[in-house]
Amino acid sequence: MRLLFFAVLAWLLALSAAAQSTVRGTVRDAKDQSPLVGANAILIHLPDSVRTGTAVAVDGGFELSGVAPGRYIFLASFVGYKDQRQPVTVPANRASVSLGTIKLAADGIALKTVVVTARAAQQSQNGDTISLNAKAFKVNPDATAGDLITKMPGIQVGPDGKTQAQGENVAQVLVDGKPFFGTDPDAALKNLPADAIDRVEIFDQQSEQSKFSGFKDGSTQKTLNIITKPQFHNGQFGRAVGGAGPSSSAATKGARYRASLNLNDFHDNRRVTVLTQSNNVNEQNFGNADLLGASGNSGGISTTHAGGLNYSNSWNKKATELTGSYFFNRSNNTLSTTTNRQFVIGTLYQETAASGSLTYSHRANLRFEHKIDSATSVLFRPALAWQQNKTNRTLAGLTSRDGTPLSSINTQYTTDNQSFNPSGDLLLRRRLGTRPGRTISLTLTGSLNDRSGTTLLRTTSTTANLNQRADLTQHSGTLGATLAHTEPLGLHSQAQATYSLSYAPNNSNKRTFDFQAGDYSRLDTALTNVFSNHYLTQGGGLSYRYNTRKVQASVGVSGQVAQLRGDQTFPVAQPVRYTFVNVLPQATFRYLLDRTHNLRVLYRTNTSAPSLNQLQAVVNNSNPLQLTIGNPALRQEYQHSLTTRYTASNPERKGSFFALLTGSFTQNPIANRTIVAARDTLVIPAGTDQVAHLPAGGQLTQSTNLSNEYTLRTQASYGRPILGAKLNLNANAGAGYSQNPGLVNQGLNYSRTPSLTAGLTLSSNISERLDFTLSSNSTQSYVVNTLNTRLDSRYFSQSSHLRLSWIVGPGISIQSDVAHQLYRGLSNAYNQNYLLWNASLGKKIFEGQRGEIKLYAFDLLGQNRAIQRNVSVAYVSDVQTTVLQRYLMLMFTYNIRPASMLPTNEDGPSGGGERRGRGGFNGQRGG
Structure with a gap:
């Protein structure tokens, strides 16, 4: 690997003398000469119409490198x-x-003596990118970016709390084209103020x-991509909040407090x-990955202490760019649950x-990009995560059939785990010769996952008592x-050839000891397992792409050979040898x-190898009534997926529409084999020499390969302003269907889950x-x-929400709220049928209304609940979780703003929404 890396790097650097040019300039408002931040700067090659573009920076400048x-x-x-076009000739050398x-001149009809007032256009669409004008959506003065975007068509918050755009979860939020705290969308949406936003772009x-x-x-x-207003590009702004009450x-006694600062x-x-x-x-104000840590728990009540830093900068006329962030979190969580599971x-x-x-x-991450010359660049993206989790859990479980108890258990379970996860990738890129589209690149990736921990388990049950310690080390x-x-193959065609190599080693050592003679000294061989394996894949592929102004299409195929080699050394030697040969086709089509x-x-199409836990043949008995074990005989999955999406916007009628149809089919899916014991039973899981004891009504779950797993989902959304643009209407509807296979007591069960969804959002655009x-x-x-069709069921859920300021x-x-x-x-x-009502009364203070004193009440009616239904091939489960309930809080908020960032008459706290000017639409920039 090192020889390959240095050889290719030397090759790329040796080619750095090829004739490539840089095209640069600035884009400004024709009237006031202000920079048009985020404007599109595009070069269209003649005669094949191949486009290369970038966004205009905060100073109005742009730079297109590597132009042939x-x-x-x-x-x-x-x-x-108004768009502006001009011919450009790039000479050699x-x-x-x-x-x-x-x-650029403002788009409109010039009228010399007439004053025209018009509402800013909500959106525009250019190809796959939809640009939403923040000035067209009125929000309260203290709104966040998250409050603003949920008013925009095509954007909503899903049932899991994740932000969705055009039916898909938002994977990343950029700020002026740059990462903000890595790939965590919540960091930007919960901390950036809405009044700093000029527009929001949605794209793939x-x-x-x-x-x-x-x-x-x-x-x-x-x-x-959140494009900020020019006045926010120089200076300090943020918000400080403090409160207690x-x-x-009775369920959540004690004083409640909160304090935060974002600057x-x-x-x-x-x-910074x-x-x-x-x-x-x-x-x-960050993603769940930091809050959940290594515990995997969610819900309950958490006390959180956290801090983070994000930095970005560029040098040498943007030839060198650096973005990095660091985040620390300490979370103390208490959680109580009740579960009802019907098999x-x-x-x-x-x-x-x-x-x-x-x-x-x-966690920390870095993005470093350097353009060595006009044709050669290097991109380095390292990341690091470290977590430690300590958990103390008590559990009481009961199994029954037709009202008759079968077995019961009481468990005390403590863990002390930690994990260390560095990762990164290095991308070396080079444009070759004078023809656009001729490139070569090398991508190197690496990751490490080290996990270690100790578990103590004490149980009393109707069948046996346990007192054990388990030590786990995984690499x-x-x-x-x-x-x-x-x-490039012609005016409209391009080909790509790839070769890839991947090596994934895994080692796991779990040893369980029973308490004996005052110490945990007796090795429990039934709960001990030591094994190692590696997964080696390599393959190559060819792809062809056709590109015109209206049609973009590509088709490709790659061959992949994967070898899974493993050796279990304890309790008995058990080698694993598998070789998989796959052909992976893919295709894309876009019609403009x-x-x-x-x-x-x-x-x-793609393949997926089994995880370390799915392969390890050792019993997890943290709940002796709900045992799990891996399967060293697992094979890889092979998945087909097909997605069709149609998007449309109508600037004249200010409406937008999108429709999504997506489906997947998985061959050889890794599913579950579940054994539910009718009486006290000794079970030998498939592919292992382990012996597991199951009490009456107890459950053992093991991973296994099955067939016929598929999903199908469709969703459509329509949004437009109504009543003279005083209100925004967003409607969505969808349907889903999935089939998941599973074995239950040797019987093959297909769990099929059809669903229908519909939603409506009405938001104000009357006044800030x-x-x-x-x-x-x-x-x-x-x-x-x-x-078992007798357990077929249907259930209905509805979530309604009113937010008023x-x-x-x-x-x-x-x-x-x-x-x-x-x-x-x-x-x-x-x-359940309940209301969660939060309310507040506030008074602005200080110059520019920078401060506010607020009396806030949470859960005024004392009805807050948390219920979740989980569906699997073996059971349907309902879970209720303790949540935070009624409290009062006196809060103080201070908005950090220089005078240049304070709202004006034409650009109020919500961004105004109107444009005024003599001679037509020659008003404030950005309308």
């Missing part, structure tokens, strides 16, 4: 402005071509390799953001559990390399009807003084089992 000699059309465009200042971000070579291989992730709920220090390209917070009211064979399992956990986590990782070459309507189709959003989402779900007087505001949750068709005592 030839004739081009330069296109500058920005929302609310010229390092730089300057286009000077390109001035290509891989770094695809962006460089221009060969779009269909590997994308849904991304939001009593809790009146942004922006100076053109250099940007600091986040800190401490609270015991489940507040977090398809008729057995009932009921459980009450309580746990406390303490989690420490550190796993990956090393990989991909070499790719792209070659016009600038605002497009259709995309994507077909992909009156801001409300009313939404309701309903889901009708069905559970159909082929093994009303400025009723000078600096006086009333806020109300009402959520209604309805569940029907669950187990007895789990059906």
Whole structure:
């Protein structure tokens, strides 16, 4: 690997003298000469129409590197402005071509003596990118980016709390085109103020390799790019919050408090953001990965102390760019749950559990990109995560059939685990010769996952008592390399050849000791396992891409050979030898009807190797009534997926529509084999020499390969302003169907789960003084089992939400947040119909209304609940979790703003939404 790396690096550097040029310039408002941040700067190659583009930076400048000699059309465009085109000739052996200042005029009809007032256009669409104008959506003065984007068409918050755009989870949120705290969307959406946002872009971000070579291989992730207003590009802004108050709920006694600070220090390209917070009211301004840590628990009540730092900068006319972040989190969580689990064979399992956990986590990431010359660049992206988790859990479980108890258990379970996870990738890229599209690149990847821990287990049950200690050490990782070459084949065609190699070693050592003679000294061989394996894959592929102004299509195929080699050394020697040979086709198709309507189709195949825990043949008896064990005979999965998406926007009618249809089919899926004991039983899991004891009603689950697993999902969304643009209407509807196989007591069961969803959101656009959003989402779900149709069921859930912010007087505001949750068709005592009502009364203080004193009340009606239904091939389970309940809090908020960032009459706290000017639409920039 090292020889390959240095050889290719030397080759790339040796080619650095090829004739490539850089095209640069600035884009500004023709009237006030202000920079048009985020405008599109595009070079269109003649005659094949291949496009290369970038976004205009905070100073109005742009730079397009690696431009081959030839004739081009330069296109500058920005929302609310007239496009400007001009011919450009890039001569050979010229390092730089300057286009000077390109001035864009506001789009509109010039009227000399008429004053025209018009509402800003909500959105525009250019190909796959939808640009949403923040000025067209009114929110309250203290709203966050998250509050703003949920008013925008095509964006919503899913049932799992994740932000979705065009039916897909948002994987990353960029700020002015740069990462913000890594790939955590919540960091930007919960901390950036809405009044700093000029517009929001929705697009499918290509891989770094695809962006460089221009060969779009269909590997994308849904991304939001938040473009900030020019006045926020230089200076400090942020928010400090502090509050405390009593809790009146018996279930969650004690004082409640929260304190947080987010501070942004922006100076053109250099940007620093600091986040800190401490609270015991489940507040977090980051993703769940930091809160959950190594415990895997969710819900309950958490006390959190966290801090983070994000830094970005560029040098040498943006030839060198650096972005990095660090985050620390300490979370103390208490959790109580009750579970009602109905198995398809008729057995009932009921459980009450309580746990406390303490989690420490550190994570850091870096993105370093350097352009060695106009044709050669290097991209390095390392990351590091470290976590430690300590958990103490008590559990009482009971199994029964037809009301007759079968077995019961009481368990005390403590763990002390830690993990260390460094990873990274290095991408070396080079443009070759003078023809656009001829490139070569090398990608090196690596990751390491080290985990160690100790578990203590004490149980009393109707069959046996346990007192054990288990020590676990696991080491796993990956090393990989991909070499790719792209070659233009004609005016509209391009080919790509790739070769990849990946090596993934895994080692696991779990030893369990029984308490004997005052110490944990007797090795329990039935619960001990030592094994190692490695997974080696290599393959090559060819792809062809066709590109015109209206049609973009690609088709490709790759061959892959995968070898799984493993050796179990304890309790008995057991070798594993598998070789898999696969052909992996893929295809993409995109048809651009016009600038605002497009259709995309994507077909992909991929393989997935079993995880370390799925392979390890050792019993996990943390709950002796619910045992699990791995299977060393597992084989890899092979999945087909097909996605079709249609998007359309109508700037004249200010409407938008998208429709999504996606499905997948998995060959050889890794499913579960479940054994539910009718009486006390000794079980030997498949492919192992282990002997597991199951009490009556107990369950043993083991991974196994089955067949016929598939999913199908469709979703559509429509949004537009109504009532003279005073309200925004967003409607969505969808349906889903999935089939999952599983073995239950040797019987093959297919769990089929059809579902129908519909939702409606109505948000205000009346005034920044009156801001409300009313939404309701309903889901009708069905559970159909082929093994036992008597347990088929259907259940209905509906979540409705009203958020209101009303400025009723000078600096006086009333806020109300009402959520209604309805569940029907669950187990007895789990059906729910409740209201969660939060409200506050605030008064603005200080110059510029920078400060606010607020009295806040959480869960005024004392009805907060948390219920979840889980469906598997073996059972349907309803779980109720303790949650935070009623408390009062007196809060103080201070908005950190220089005078230049304070709202004006034309650009109010919500961004205004109107444009005024003489002679038509020549008003404030950005309309």
